[in-house]
Amino acid sequence: MNAVPAEILREYVKSQSFTSTEEIMNAMKDMLREVIQQVMEIELETEL
Numbered sequence: 295m296n297a298v299p300a301e302i303l304r305e306y307v308k309s310q311s312f313t314s315t316e317e318i319m320n321a322m323k324d325m326l327r328e329v330i331q332q333v334m335e336i337e338l339e340t341e342l
């Protein structure tokens with residue numbers, strides 16, 4: 295699996311105007327939740 299380029303992550307952080315590390319962590323949790331959801335949906339489609 296390829297890592298996300300650091301430049302993309304920097305641009306995302308800049309675009310969100312985070313004011314604390316807590317906001318960044320919450321955004322990362324949301325992203326992880328979405329990734330896991332997508333993986334689960336793909337896995338379910340593959341099994342069916």
